[in-house]
Amino acid sequence: xxxxxxxxxxxxxxxxxxxxxxxxxxxxxxxxxxxxxxxxxxxxxxxxxxxxxxxxxxxxxxxxxxxxxxxxxxxxxxxxxxxxxxxxxxxxxxxxxxxxxxxxxxxxxxxxxxxxxxxxxxxxxxxxxxxxxxxxxxxxxxxxxxxxxxxxxxxxxxxxxxxxxxxxxxxxxxxxxxxxxxxxxxxxxxxxxxxxxxxxxxxxxxxxxxxxxxxxxxxxxxxxxxxxxxxxxxxxxxxxxxxxxxxxxxxxxxxxxxxxxxxxxxxxxxxxxxxxxxxxxxxxxxxxxxxxxxx
Amino acid sequence: xxxxxxxxxxxxxxxxxxxxxxxxxxxxxxxxxxxxxxxxxxxxxxxxxxxxxxxxxxxxxxxxxxxxxxxxxxxxxxxxxxxxxxxxxxxxxxxxxxxxxxxxxxxxxxxxxxxxxxxxxxxxxxxxxxxxxxxxxxxxxxxxxxxxxxxxxxxxxxxxxxxxxxxxxxxxxxxxxxxxxxxxxxxxxxxxxxxxxxxxxxxxxxxxxxxxxxxxxxxxxxxxxxxxxxxxxxxxxxxxxxxxxxxxxxxxxxxxxxxxxx
Numbered sequence: 226x227x228x229x230x231x232x233x234x235x236x237x238x239x240x241x242x243x244x245x246x247x248x249x250x251x252x253x254x255x256x257x258x259x260x261x262x263x264x265x266x267x268x269x270x271x272x273x274x275x276x277x278x279x280x281x282x283x284x285x286x287x288x289x290x291x292x293x294x295x296x297x298x299x300x301x302x303x304x305x306x307x308x309x310x311x312x313x314x315x316x317x318x319x320x321x322x323x324x325x326x327x328x329x330x331x332x333x334x335x336x337x338x339x340x341x342x343x344x345x346x347x348x349x350x351x352x353x354x355x356x357x358x359x360x361x362x363x364x365x366x367x368x369x370x371x372x373x374x375x376x377x378x379x380x381x382x383x384x385x386x387x388x389x390x391x392x393x394x395x396x397x398x399x400x401x402x403x404x405x406x407x408x409x410x411x412x413x414x415x416x417x418x419x420x421x422x423x424x425x426x427x428x429x430x431x432x433x434x435x436x437x438x439x440x441x442x443x444x445x446x447x448x449x450x451x452x453x454x455x456x457x458x459x460x461x462x463x464x465x466x467x468x469x470x471x472x473x474x475x476x477x478x479x480x481x482x483x484x485x486x487x488x489x490x491x492x493x494x495x496x497x498x499x500x501x502x503x504x505x506x507x508x509x510x511x512x513x514x515x516x517x518x519x520x
Numbered sequence: 521x522x523x524x525x526x527x528x529x530x531x532x533x534x535x536x537x538x539x540x541x542x543x544x545x546x547x548x549x550x551x552x553x554x555x556x557x558x559x560x561x562x563x564x565x566x567x568x569x570x571x572x573x574x575x576x577x578x579x580x581x582x583x584x585x586x587x588x589x590x591x592x593x594x595x596x597x598x599x600x601x602x603x604x605x606x607x608x609x610x611x612x613x614x615x616x617x618x619x620x621x622x623x624x625x626x627x628x629x630x631x632x633x634x635x636x637x638x639x640x641x642x643x644x645x646x647x648x649x650x651x652x653x654x655x656x657x658x659x660x661x662x663x664x665x666x667x668x669x670x671x672x673x674x675x676x677x678x679x680x681x682x683x684x685x686x687x688x689x690x691x692x693x694x695x696x697x698x699x700x701x702x703x704x705x706x707x708x709x710x711x712x713x714x715x716x717x718x719x720x721x722x723x724x725x726x727x728x729x730x731x732x733x734x735x736x737x738x739x740x741x742x743x744x745x746x747x748x749x750x751x752x753x754x755x756x757x758x759x760x761x762x763x764x765x766x767x768x769x770x771x772x773x774x775x776x777x778x779x780x781x782x
Contacts, residue, residue, distance in 0.1 A: 516675070
C-alpha cells in the first residue's frame with residue numbers, strides 16, 4: 226500500500242559517507258497502477274455482491290428451497306454420469322484414434338483422420354438428435370443394440386434409450402477432440418525417448434504405456450481438464466432430449482413455478498461447485514505426472 | 521585389450537558389408553565394410569557429417585540401410601535373407617535383436633519420469649521378462665560398477681550430465697549385451713565431466729566387452745582402442761591400430777583432420 230511512501234530525496238543526501246555500496250537498501254519497482262486496478266475491481270465486486278444481497282429479485286429463499294431437493298440432486302447425479310461416461314469412453318477411443326493417426330499404417334491414419342474430420346464437423350446437438358432418434362428406431366424394430374454392458378444400469382426402458390443415445394453422442398464427439406489432444410501430447414515427447422526405448426528392445430505397447438504416455442500426460446492434462454469441464458457444462462445440451470440432467474431439471478421446475486432466476490442460480494452454483502472440485506483434482510493429477518521434472 | 525593388428529582368426533562380432541544409406545538426396549553412407557572382432561574396441565573418428573553416427577545406428581537397426589548388410593554374431597540385423605533378397609523383419613524380432621546390442625546416446629535419453637533404478641530395470645523386466653527383484657538387484661550392482669550406488673532413487677534431472685551418462689551406460693548393460701555402441705558419449709558433457717564417463721568405458725574395455733565408440737576424444741582412442749577407423753564423406757578412409765592411424769596416417773584427409781583436432 227506504499228503508494229506515496231517514496232522517501233524524500235533530501236533524506237539520501239544526508240547520508241553521503243556510506244558510499245562504498247555496502248549499506249545501500251534495495252527498493253523494488255513501485256507499481257501504482259496495480260493498486261488502482263485492485264481498487265476498481267474491488268468496487269465492482271462489492272457492488273455486485275451488494276446487489277445479490279439486497280435485490281429481492283434473486284429470491285434467495287426460493288434458491289435455498291430448491292438447491293438440495295431430491296429432484297435437483299438426482300439431476301446433478303445424471304449430469305455427473307453423463308460427464309463420467311462421456312469422458313471415459315471419449316478419451317479411451319481418443320487415445321486409440323490418436324495412435325492410429327500417429328501410426329505408420331496409411332490405412333489407420335486415414336480412418337482416424339476421417340473419424341476426427343466427421344465428428345468435429347457435425348454439431349453435437351445434431352449428432353445427439355440423430356442418435357436419439359436412432360434409438361427410437363431400433364426400439365420399434367426390436368433389435369438389440371450392443372451399446373455395451375455399462376449402459377444397462379438405468380431404471381426405465383425409455384430412459385435407457387435416451388441415456389444411451391446421449392452417452393454415445395457425447396463420447397463419440399468427445400473422442401474426436403480427445404484424439405487431437407492426446408496426439409499433441411505424444412508429439413511433444415522428445416523423439417529420443419522413443420529411440421532409447423526402441424534401442425532397449427522394449428515392446429511397442431509397453432513403450433507407449435510406460436515411456437510415452439506418462440510424459441505426454443504433462444501436456445495432455447491441462448487440455449484434457451479443459452475438455453472435461455467443457456463436457457461437464459456441455460451436458461446441458463442433452464436437455465433437448467428430455468433427459469433429467471441438471472439444466473433440464475431446473476427448466477422443468479421454473480416452467481412449473483415461474484421462478485426463473487433463482488432456479489438458474491441453483492444450476493449455476495452446482496456447476497460452479499463441481500467445476501471447482503474438478504480443478505482441485507486436476508491440480509493433484511498434474512502434480513503426480515510432474516514427477517522427475519523441474520517445473 | 522592388446523592391439524591386434526592382424527585380422528582376427530575367429531568370426532567377427534560385427535560385420536558390415538557395402539552398407540549404403542541416403543537421407544533424401546544426401547548419400548550419408550557410400551558402401552562401408554567393417555569387421556569388429558569379439559572383445560575388440562573400435563573407435564570411429566571423422567569430421568561431423570562423415571556418417572559415423574549413422575553407421576553406428578545401422579548396427580542396431582535404428583537406421584534402415586538402403587543397401588548392403590549388417591550382421592552381428594553372424595546373424596543379419598533387421599533382415600532375413602532368402603535367396604538374393606533381404607526381407608525386413610517384424611518389429612518384435614528386431615526388438616529381440618536389439619536386446620543383444622547396447623546403445624549409448626550422445627544426449628543420454630534417460631526416461632525423465634522414472635527413477636535411476638526404474639530406468640535400468642525397465643528393459644530387463646519388459647523385454648527380457650526378468651522378475652523385478654532380480655532385475656533390481658542386478659541394477660544396483662551395475663550402479664555400483666559405474667560409481668552411483670547411492671543414486672538409485674534419484675530422478676535423472678537431479679543428476680549431473682556425467683552421472684546421467686553413467687546411468688545410461690548401466691541401463692544399456694542391464695540387458696547383458698554382447699556388443700556396446702557408443703554414439704559420442706561425452707560430446708554433451710561439460711569438460712570436467714568427460715573423464716568420469718571415459719573411466720567407465722575404459723573399465724568395460726578392460727573387461728573384454730566388444731565396443732564400437734564414435735568419439736572426438738583422440739587421447740581416449742589412442743589409449744583404449746584396438747582399432748581406429750577414420751571416416752569421411754560416408755566412406756572408411758583408413759583403418760588400423762591407434763599407432764598406425766593416429767601417428768602415421770597414410771591418407772591425406774586423415775592427416776588434415778588430425779591436424780585440426782590434435
